[in-house]
Amino acid sequence: MEVIYREVEGVCERGCLDKNGVAKTICVRQCVSPSCFRDLYQHDMLEEGEVDVRLNSFKGCFVQRYNKFRT
Incomplete structure (x- = not known):
């Protein structure tokens, strides 16, 4: 599952290139x-x-949510 998370994170990082620091982390x-994000942050x-x-x-x-939608 770490591989899937990393793939999604990589796509999201490319969409947040205009941000830096904590703003980029939040965006990703x-x-x-x-x-x-809503639940935890x-x-x-x-x-x-x-x-x-x-x-x-x-x-x-x-x-958990990824697996829920896969089944």
Whole structure:
């Protein structure tokens, strides 16, 4: 599943080339999974310089929702 996540993330990164720093991270995460982004970040947005301790949870959310739509 990591490979699929990386592929989606790569496509999203190309769509966020005009952004830098935390704005780019937010752009990419919103693109990868708007619903997971909303669940994990909307009420406590990332700030510049913050270590993103929610990344593993975000990836887990992505995998769960991806698998849900595949079955």
